[in-house]
Amino acid sequence: MAGVALAQESEGAPPSAVRQHNLAVSVLRQHVDxxxxxxxxxxxxxxxxxxxxxxxxxxxWRALEAEGIGPDNFISLELRDTTVGDVLIEAVDQLSDVSPVLFRASGNTVKISTKADFDRKMELRVYNVTDLLIRIKNFTESPRIDIEQASQGGQQGGQQPLFSGGGGQEQDDDEDDRQLDEDDPGLVKLREVIEDTIEPEAWDTYGGKASIRPWDRSLIVTAPLEIHEKINGAFVR
Structure with a gap:
């Protein structure tokens, strides 16, 4: 099992800076005959x-050798019409059937280690989830359509309005601006979905070390990089 952390381009950055920022990922994506x-x-x-x-x-090597994996482990493979990254994936897959070996690409460096080693390094990120918490507004005194009245008015030669009633006053104008507490149903449900679908055993809810803390319209997530990649949808494999 192997993964690649995809680098994100910085908006407004000069092309040379972007290439340097994504250099390792670019090399892993290179075609190989x-x-x-x-x-x-x-x-x-x-x-x-x-x-x-x-x-x-x-x-x-310290983490790898603790799992019986060293530089002298033998690799045999033959790939055609592939990429550098696929070659590395196939190679690390042969290293162990017990302890998954992963690699991470960031900047101009590719790091290779065990999943357990990567999981020990926790990273805190804040995810704005406002778009996932949109509520349908509640309107009162909305216009009513009176077909019968309009029909009678037409027969009598008079012009009756088709719509009657209020102008659609909105209730709770400040509802979307209020600060949400951690017990907000939308935030609670979103946290539960993440914990139940992305490596459940890793979260403190189920005895792990990773955590999710709702705050206003954001989720504060402390977790290994692999989990952040899955939340972001950037995990390649």
């Missing part, structure tokens, strides 16, 4: 990836 490794070491595969572009490829 053929990649073939027969009983070659994992370190040799990493050297091949380094040769594909000016990026750093860093393996967290």
């Amino acid at each position: 053929i990649a073939e490794f027969q009983d070659q070491t994992f370190e040799e595969v990493l050297d091949w990836i380094r040769d594909q572009g000016p990026i750093n490829v860093v393996a967290q």
